Amino acid sequence: xxxxxxxxxxxGPLVQAQALARDIKLAHSVFALPFAILGAFMAARPPxxxxxxxxxxxxxxxxVLAMVFARTAAMLANxxxxxxxxxxxxxxxxxxxxxGLATTRAAIVGIVVASALFLGVxxxxxxxxxxxxxxxxxxxxxxxxxxYGLLKRRTLLCHLYLGSSLxxxxxxxxxxxxxxxIGQLSIWLLAGxxxxxxxxxxxxxxxQDVDVDRQQGLHSMPSRLGVRKAxxxxxxxxxxxxxxxxxxxxxxxxxxxxxxxxxxLVTALLLVEHLTVARWGTTRIALTFFTLNGLVSCVVGVxxxxxxxxx
Numbered sequence: 001x002x003x004x005x006x007x008x009x010x011x012g013p014l015v016q017a018q019a020l021a022r023d024i025k026l027a028h029s030v031f032a033l034p035f036a037i038l039g040a041f042m043a044a045r046p047p048x049x050x051x052x053x054x055x056x057x058x059x060x061x062x063x064v065l066a067m068v069f070a071r072t073a074a075m076l077a078n079x080x081x082x083x084x085x086x087x088x089x090x091x092x093x094x095x096x097x098x099x100g101l102a103t104t105r106a107a108i109v110g111i112v113v114a115s116a117l118f119l120g121v122x123x124x125x126x127x128x129x130x131x132x133x134x135x136x137x138x139x140x141x142x143x144x145x146x147x148y149g150l151l152k153r154r155t156l157l158c159h160l161y162l163g164s165s166l167x168x169x170x171x172x173x174x175x176x177x178x179x180x181x182i183g184q185l186s187i188w189l190l191a192g193x194x195x196x197x198x199x200x201x202x203x204x205x206x207x208q209d210v211d212v213d214r215q216q217g218l219h220s221m222p223s224r225l226g227v228r229k230a231x232x233x234x235x236x237x238x239x240x241x242x243x244x245x246x247x248x249x250x251x252x253x254x255x256x257x258x259x260x261x262x263x264x265l266v267t268a269l270l271l272v273e274h275l276t277v278a279r280w281g282t283t284r285i286a287l288t289f290f291t292l293n294g295l296v297s298c299v300v301g302v303x304x305x306x307x308x309x310x311x
Contacts, residue, residue: 010103010106011101011102013106015101015102016096016101016102016103016106017102017106017110019096019101019102020076020079020096020102020106020107020110022096023075023079023095023096023097023102024071024072024075024076024079025075026068026072028071028290029067029068029071030294030297030298031166031198031293031294031297032067032071032166032169032194032297033064033067033068033169033297033301034297034298034300034301034302034305035166035169035170035190035194035297035300035301036063036064036067036169036170036172036173037060037063037064037173037301037305038170038190038300038301038304038305038308039169039170039171039172039173039174039187039190039191040056040059040060040063040170040173040174040176040177041304041305041308041309042170042174042181042184042186042187042190042254042308043173043174043175043177043178043181043182043184043187044056044059044177044178045254045308045309045311046178046181046184047252047253047254051309055129056177058128059125059129059176059177062121062124062125062176063173063176063177065117065121066118066121066122066134066172066176067169069114069115069117069118069121070114070118070141070142070145071145072110072114073110073111073114073115073118073142073145073146074142074145074146074148074165076107076108076110076111076114077111077146077147077149078146078148078149079095079096079097079107080097080104080107080108080111081149081150082149083097083098083104084098085216085218086098088212088215088216089209089212089216090212091208091209091212111146115142118138118142119135119138119139119142121134122134122135122137122138122176123135125176131175131176131179133175133176133179134172134175134176137172137175141168141172144164144165144168145165145168147161148161148162148165152213152218152219152220153217153218153219154219155219156219156220156221156224156225158219158220159198159199159200159202159203159206159220159221160195160199162198162199162202163194163195163196163197163198163199163202163237164195165198166194166195166198167191167192167194167195167198168191169194170187170190170191170194171187171188171191174187185251186248186251186252189244189245189247189248190244190245190248192240192241192244193241193242193244193245193248193300194241196237196238196240196241196244197237197238197241197270197293197296199237200233200234200235200237200238200241200270201234201238201273201288201289201293203220203221203222203230203231203233203234203237204231204234204273204277204282204285204288204289205285205289206220206221206222206223206230207222207227207230207277207281207282208282208285209223210222210223210227221233221234231274231277231278234274235274238270238273238274241266241270242263242266242267242270245262245263245266245267245300246263246267248263248304249262249263254307254308254311255307256307256310256311257307258303258304258306258307258310259303259304259307261303262299262300262303262304265295265299265303266296266299266300269292269295269296269299270292270296272292273288273292273293276288276292
């Protein structure tokens with residue numbers, strides 16, 4: 001048999017697209033999207049203003065689309081950058097690129113398409129509202145959120161970098177809704193909360209790959225500091241996250257009982273997350289990483305947005 005005859009043909013475009021979509025898990029948009037929506041509500045209803053609901057509804061739809069497209073581009077970029085590392089890691093070897101279910105070219109096409117759609121949404125804010133800031137900042141934001149995979153090769157602060165990538169969401173949403181409201185302290189406290197929260201649970205997620213990260217020379221906190229010190233860092237980050245949320249709940253004039261309830265629930269959820277890790281390690285990562293953190297984002301986004309809408 002010839003060498004060419006033994007080469008396995010690439011799957012069809014639809015099969016590759018489905019494999020890549022399973023890899024990047026669209027449902028995980030829940031980690032950042034609720035914060036973008038809350039940031040949008042904060043900008044749309046400043047302490048001395050009211051919401052223009054018809055305009056805001058259209059803007060909110062654009063923000064949801066922008067978030068989905070930006071996250072798709074970032075996740076695909078991460079898969080492309082990490083494809084060789086993923087192949088050597090038993091936990092990730094079955095992802096689409098290392099398993100041969102999709103080609104690197106298909107993933108790059110996906111990045112280009114998602115990026116173009118994201119920039120198209122950014123342009124819509126200029127065309128419909130005369131707001132040129134989303135379009136001007138679109139490419140820098142894409143570059144920032146797509147670069148995460150490179151950071152873990154250089155520094156253990158990669159967890160904070162990932163946190164900053166998601167923390168952009170409420171700030172970017174506020175800029176898209178009303179740039180003049182970007183000075184609100186609550187928006188920046190929310191961004192700080194997201195940064196610390198994401199970085200803290202990313203440290204927990206990295207516990208799964210301590211040995212592999214050391215072998216591959218990657219700079220996660222667990223692989224560089226050890227599990228005990230990394231978990232101390234994670235706890236400190238989550239204390240800062242909860243504190244930021246409590247400051248918003250107790251000082252923002254638009255905050256009512258719902259945001260106070262959200263702060264209390266988030267504090268409890270983060271405590272459960274760390275108690276679960278302390279008791280079962282990474283054997284219940286689906287609970288500690290996906291379920292509990294998905295609840296954190298939904299609780300803050302939904303209750304916070306309702307509080308502002310009803311204020």
